[in-house]
Amino acid sequence: MMATKELESQASSELPVDRKAVLGEALRRRILSMELAPGAVVDELALCDEFGLSRPPVRELMRQMAAEGYIDLEANRAARVSSMNYQSLRSFFLAAPLIYIATTQLAATHATPSEIAELKRIQECFREAIEEKDVEKRVLYNDEFHLQIGRMAHNAYLMPSLQRLLIDHARLGKIFYRHPTTVDMQEDLELATRQHDEMISAIENHDPALVGDIVRAHFELSRRRMSEYAAPEGLEVALKY
Numbered sequence: 001m002m003a004t005k006e007l008e009s010q011a012s013s014e015l016p017v018d019r020k021a022v023l024g025e026a027l028r029r030r031i032l033s034m035e036l037a038p039g040a041v042v043d044e045l046a047l048c049d050e051f052g053l054s055r056p057p058v059r060e061l062m063r064q065m066a067a068e069g070y071i072d073l074e075a076n077r078a079a080r081v082s083s084m085n086y087q088s089l090r091s092f093f094l095a096a097p098l099i100y101i102a103t104t105q106l107a108a109t110h111a112t113p114s115e116i117a118e119l120k121r122i123q124e125c126f127r128e129a130i131e132e133k134d135v136e137k138r139v140l141y142n143d144e145f146h147l148q149i150g151r152m153a154h155n156a157y158l159m160p161s162l163q164r165l166l167i168d169h170a171r172l173g174k175i176f177y178r179h180p181t182t183v184d185m186q187e188d189l190e191l192a193t194r195q196h197d198e199m200i201s202a203i204e205n206h207d208p209a210l211v212g213d214i215v216r217a218h219f220e221l222s223r224r225r226m227s228e229y230a231a232p233e234g235l236e237v238a239l240k241y
Contacts, residue, residue, distance in 0.1 A: 023051040024061050031070050031081055032143060032170040033136050042071060042079040069164040084168060092168050097219050099161050100146070104199060104215045105208035106153035115152045116204055122148055123196050130189050135174065138189075143170040145196060152203070169222070188221060195221070 027047070030036045048058050066073040072080050111119075122145045129137035143166050150162040195218040202211035 019051050019053050020057045020061055023047060023053065023058070024065070026051075027061075027065065028070060029140065032140060032167065032174070034171055034174045036081045038081055038084045038171065040081045042081060044079065068160075069167050082167065084171060088168065089172075092165060093223060095161070096165050096169070096223075097216060099158060099165055100219055101212045101215050103150045103153040103155070103158050103162050104203070105212050106155055106158070107149045108203045108206055108208040108211045110154045111152040111203050115148070116200065119145065119148050119152070119200055119203070123193075123200060126196065127193055130193055139170050139173045142173065142192075149199070149203075173222070192218065192221060 027036075027042070036042065042062070044055065044058055044062070047053070048055055051058075062071060062073065062079050065071045066079070069082055072082050122141060126138065126141040126145055129141050146166055146169075147163070150159050153159070195214055198214045199211055199218070202208075202214060
């Protein structure tokens with residue numbers, strides 16, 4: 001997925017422009033980065049004006065993005081960004097390890113050298129985002145890293161599930177990474193970066209058992225961070241008797 005300025009400058013830097021594709025990339029980025037919050041109305045007319053499109057292609061894109069899980073569509077109601085609630089998050093935490101491990105193990109079996117080279121390129125972008133403390137790029141390149149692994153799995157049944165998981169994973173990541181980076185969070189980010197490198201190495205060596213163990217530990221790191229944000233320790237309050 002393209003970074004913010006690269007994405008939205010596309011319309012002015014390339015001719016001819018596929019405005020529908022540019023809108024799709026921009027809308028996905030805005031949802032993943034939480035610029036459009038869960039449950040927010042997606043203003044169809046405003047998007048038509050912004051990207052110079054008529055309503056039919058915008059509506060077609062909305063239906064496509066609803067099928068991917070980015071948007072909720074209901075009859076006679078405005079389109080909204082897909083929600084995040086207790087049930088959806090519970091389902092996320094139950095399903096995510098299964099999907100991530102399965103896709104990464106398949107990637108270790110089926111990945112081609114060119115696909116691994118692209119994964120390494122994305123990892124370098126992710127590493128730079130960590131070093132630059134760029135939260136948005138960090139979240140987007142982490143999303144792209146795991147999406148590329150899904151492509152490398154070459155499995156049409158798992159890919160839709162992975163794509164849906166990554167939407168909420170990116171949004172959750174944006175929530176708990178948007179605060180000032182603490183020492184322990186920086187240590188976790190450095191560990192996550194090393195785990196990405198270890199995944200690449202295991203995939204390159206076609207070792208599905210090893211990469212499964214790495215992914216399990218990698219997701220546990222994210223799960224712990226997410227649960228700490230959702231259920232922080234209570235504040236100590238001096239009680240007077």
